[in-house]
Amino acid sequence: MRPSPPRRPLVALPTDASARAKGRPRNAATDRAILDATRAALADLGWGGLTMGQVAVRAGVAKTTVYRRWPSKNELVVDAVADLFDDLEMADLGSLRADVEAVVHRFAALLSRPETQAALLALFAEGTRDPLLRRRIREAIVDPQKRLVRQGRTNAQARGELPPDQDEAAAREEVDLIFDTIAGAVEHRILVSGQPASESWVRRFTTLLLAPLSGLPPTPEQARPEQAGHRQA
Amino acid sequence: MRPSPPRRPLVALPTDASARAKGRPRNAATDRAILDATRAALADLGWGGLTMGQVAVRAGVAKTTVYRRWPSKNELVVDAVADLFDDLEMADLGSLRADVEAVVHRFAALLSRPETQAALLALFAEGTRDPLLRRRIREAIVDPQKRLVRQGRTNAQARGELPPDQDEAAAREEVDLIFDTIAGAVEHRILVSGQPASESWVRRFTTLLLAPLSGLPPTPEQARPEQAGHRQA
Amino acid sequence: MRPSPPRRPLVALPTDASARAKGRPRNAATDRAILDATRAALADLGWGGLTMGQVAVRAGVAKTTVYRRWPSKNELVVDAVADLFDDLEMADLGSLRADVEAVVHRFAALLSRPETQAALLALFAEGTRDPLLRRRIREAIVDPQKRLVRQGRTNAQARGELPPDQDEAAAREEVDLIFDTIAGAVEHRILVSGQPASESWVRRFTTLLLAPLSGLPPTPEQARPEQAGHRQA
Amino acid sequence: MRPSPPRRPLVALPTDASARAKGRPRNAATDRAILDATRAALADLGWGGLTMGQVAVRAGVAKTTVYRRWPSKNELVVDAVADLFDDLEMADLGSLRADVEAVVHRFAALLSRPETQAALLALFAEGTRDPLLRRRIREAIVDPQKRLVRQGRTNAQARGELPPDQDEAAAREEVDLIFDTIAGAVEHRILVSGQPASESWVRRFTTLLLAPLSGLPPTPEQARPEQAGHRQA
DNA sequence: GGATAAGCGAGACGGTACGTCTGGTCTTAGT
DNA sequence: ACTAAGACCAGACGTACCGTCTCGCTTATCC
Known part of the structure; x- marks a missing residue:
């Protein structure tokens, strides 16, 4: 599973383990749920039929939560695949x-x-x-x-x-x-x-x-x- | 250039030269214009950015005219490519x-x-x-x-x-x-x-x-x- | 009922009765349906609860159709009221x-x-x-x-x-x-x-x-x- | 300035000076800052443009802090006005x-x-x-x-x-x-x-x-x- | 030469998804 | 207990295309 850094999933993530993130931490299980949902949706609907909304629904998660972690369908699918x-x-x-x-x-x-x-x-x-x-x-x-x-x-x-x-x-x-x-x-x-x-x-x-x-x-x-x-x- | 039969571009085209089409004949130049526009749009916008509407605009043609000849983006691009x-x-x-x-x-x-x-x-x-x-x-x-x-x-x-x-x-x-x-x-x-x-x-x-x-x-x-x-x- | 000119509902509408509009003409009944739906939604949900989407649903019309005729909630409500x-x-x-x-x-x-x-x-x-x-x-x-x-x-x-x-x-x-x-x-x-x-x-x-x-x-x-x-x- | 009771700004506020609140007391200056920010935001953005988030930002305060004191935009604006x-x-x-x-x-x-x-x-x-x-x-x-x-x-x-x-x-x-x-x-x-x-x-x-x-x-x-x-x- | 039929351009239409925003709640850590 | 920060769900926003349709008009062939 690709890690899902707080803000920039694409670049190197120092994640100064020391510097504890502020605010409420992300739910790690959500990452898994989204990636699983993505793969399932891909198999069911194909690339063209895959939408962020569908992924969110299947993962039982709000659309914003998906966008917070992956800025677009492309990035999401890369990680899922x-x-x-x-x-x-x-x-x-x-x-x-x-x-x-x-x-x-x-x-x-x-x-x-x-x-x-x-x-x-x-x-x-x-x-x-x-x-x-x-x-x-x-x-x-x-x-x-x-x-x-x-x-x-x-x-x-x-x-x-x-x-x-x-x-x-x-x-x-x-x-x-x-x-x-x-x-x-x-x-x-x-x-x-x-x-x-x-x-x-x-x-x-x-x-x-x-x-x-x-x-x-x-x-x-x-x-x-x-x-x-x-x-x- | 793929020929562009009156109704079914995908199947065999008898084109019984005898059976002359009724009504107004299609403008042959339009086929070329559409395929050219498709290639140009592909190069400019990529697959994702390519839309039937864009093709129509670039070809200087109504959207309906494109659809009349190619039922979808896929078929159109196949022929264009x-x-x-x-x-x-x-x-x-x-x-x-x-x-x-x-x-x-x-x-x-x-x-x-x-x-x-x-x-x-x-x-x-x-x-x-x-x-x-x-x-x-x-x-x-x-x-x-x-x-x-x-x-x-x-x-x-x-x-x-x-x-x-x-x-x-x-x-x-x-x-x-x-x-x-x-x-x-x-x-x-x-x-x-x-x-x-x-x-x-x-x-x-x-x-x-x-x-x-x-x-x-x-x-x-x-x-x-x-x-x-x-x-x- | 406020008339609903093809493109500019706010300005004077010459409507050169001579100049027949191009394309498919708008469905006049749709105007009425939208305005009625707007009033009904207003009474039910109040101003804050009124959304273009709700109006569209109640009028049995696509959201785009509402936006095509009234650019925003404000204009729509003005006419409805x-x-x-x-x-x-x-x-x-x-x-x-x-x-x-x-x-x-x-x-x-x-x-x-x-x-x-x-x-x-x-x-x-x-x-x-x-x-x-x-x-x-x-x-x-x-x-x-x-x-x-x-x-x-x-x-x-x-x-x-x-x-x-x-x-x-x-x-x-x-x-x-x-x-x-x-x-x-x-x-x-x-x-x-x-x-x-x-x-x-x-x-x-x-x-x-x-x-x-x-x-x-x-x-x-x-x-x-x-x-x-x-x-x- | 309307006083800002610990929990329920809408109801009568006994504020039994005797009954000293538990935990950390609220910062009174925060009330002023929020109300000032509300008025400023109102003047700048109008009612529609006013959001609790905006108020929080302008007041230099967390969104939660605003909500803790005023349950909604309406109440907040009433007091600010x-x-x-x-x-x-x-x-x-x-x-x-x-x-x-x-x-x-x-x-x-x-x-x-x-x-x-x-x-x-x-x-x-x-x-x-x-x-x-x-x-x-x-x-x-x-x-x-x-x-x-x-x-x-x-x-x-x-x-x-x-x-x-x-x-x-x-x-x-x-x-x-x-x-x-x-x-x-x-x-x-x-x-x-x-x-x-x-x-x-x-x-x-x-x-x-x-x-x-x-x-x-x-x-x-x-x-x-x-x-x-x-x-x- | 008038009927018939299709081509054609324009734009309305019902849909669906987009990516963003806000509201209001919650969950952390730190004070 | 409180603040600050941010995750989270829910749902509206206004836009873009989709593919279909309904018009008025044009351009051909056939009778």
Whole structure:
């Protein structure tokens, strides 16, 4: 759960624990209720149908109380959705391929939830116009996922499947590339093409991703029709 | 430009040239004016700021006239944006790598236009809830791009860079995978991460895509720190 | 009923009967419904409880429709209340005293209606700050009453009870004085002191008003305890 | 300044000097600050613009503090305005006419102050619906003025200009009539008609009021155009 | 060439949500 | 007990668009 600082939810919050806030303190349970209501409303009504008033009603709270904590629908949804992404974790299953497949599956599962579907692209679309929102999205939603890529990399390096980083900047670019490719492909597959990230699709996609790692074709049982000597266009 | 049938712009349009419409015919220039106004408004105001009323005003046309031709903002924007994608073409530059890089560049250029940025993700987001809209998006925007992948494949097969298709279904799955990967990665890079698809990024991404094609490392100048010696391991 | 011109309800309305209004014409019945709803709401809820939303609901009309015709509560109430004053008429009962008593009674009756009570003073209070509103109140509500004084005067002059006007300006000042005195006294009696304008009170008040007309005491049956023998002292 | 009882400013205030209040005593200066702030805000913003919050801010005091002392805007304004009326006093200038003119002038001067204008009619309007408020207005504002009429009467009786009261009830009715007439006429002149109570107007109005006292026309220099034998309609 | 029919512009209309404001109550900490 | 500060609920505010409708007018084809 994103914290909900007294006045400026977007900036760094020193919250000088010493400086006790004046006046009546905010009800912490209200934050949870609002975020839950937001997710429920998103799943029910979609992005377009989501209104601050609806959220307030569902949370059993006055509209002003919602606005006091989140200045707009965008910020609110960022936080509501970010919660969903907090659960993502990198598995360490003993091989890079297994780890990648696992994370792709988890990401796909997340994108299949109605509240995520309703919110994610709409949020990205808004972020396109509003740099502040984009930054917030990045911090709350995108970067935590990027962390997974980094961690998977580190794990693989520890196992000797990948060489250690030599150039810091190059490593970062590599992570960005891998990340954009994974996230973009899965999102496009599920949200735009509207097809599920099936077992087989995930296997093929992982094969594509890992191809640079070996001059050899992947192990036979994963390589299906497309593998015969040439893999793709 | 999408044609604009008298009543049902979404379904097949017989337009039995024989059955001449009764009453006063529609002004064809109005279609163009509306679509242009839509794109301009998108670039200026973004998806959220775009309203049918604004479009009408900018097109110098009555609101009813817009509604008569497009039943809603969604449909209107699909058509307005689809026009932009009509220009995409597959180059035939003599090598698969060159062709891929070229098409990625063109796609990236398209996604950098303000009207595309404002519209594309928002449209996809709406499509998430409305299957009809999703189908329409697919037909008008996504599939034409998929065609590029198919064509690039065919070209490469003609050159001998790729083997001929053996299994129809497998080939289709292959195309889908490649397409989702390219489209998703570029969209994510530009629209979500907010970074340009630089020369270098495109090169590295293409290398990733084409890796399965060879047990050999890519040409030296593209091979940078991150893979040195490990591609073949 | 105050007319309700298409856009500027406050200014003179040429309404070049020739220049047919563009667009869909307003529904005339809606004007009536709104004004009726306003009076009903005033009587039920008082000035403070009256909201544009309530009026709209009671009139079975959208809030925007109310705002389209009257820009604010003030203007709306002016018109709604003005209707009530349209009924006031000067009787011609054969004597100035009878005429005055009749008009005072009618005015008092008007001020006893709940909708008038709720509205009149509140309206005057607002007029205190807003010169435009004051002018509008004067035109729609106050002046029509002043007309009664003038007409009563004319009638009395015709009967020979009053001498003809000699000085125009003086006559106007005289009318103003009489009018402010009558209106003010009745309003204060009913609305501030909260006591009814009883038969007896009206008689005594009329006596006070007409005293300057004669050096003689008023007719005996009206002269009651409070003046017996002392008027002439 | 109205005293400010610990809890119930509306009811009788025993303030048993013996019964010392528990806890921290109220700051008496705060009462003054709040009432001053109320008058200032009234003059600046008018009745409609006046809010408890505004008053609190201007008085440099917490909203709760205001509410603790005055349960609502109405009560607060009654007290704030009542202060203004405390200054009214009956002069004793040697003749009834002079006394009446003097008191009318003072009353008119009071009604010309912005804070009075903003408050008085609005208060009366509210009183129309709320009997408790009406009573409070009467006690705090209206009755003190009525006292002036009584006192003027007594003075005039002492001088022999008026006969002594014979019937208690009749005298009271007489006072009420005179009072409603004076107060009403001046209020209407200034607040509704929006014209000043000029020297000349006051003279003519006084003449009207005093006419019953003599069968003779008033002294020549006061009797202006309108006096020639007949005074008015 | 007059009937018929649709296109078109203008604006009324009933709705819904907006984001803000105020009122009045409450809940804290500090005096 | 009191003040100051601010959270909180409730609900009105006036505005913006929505998508539909009702007009008067125009512009075509068809009989």
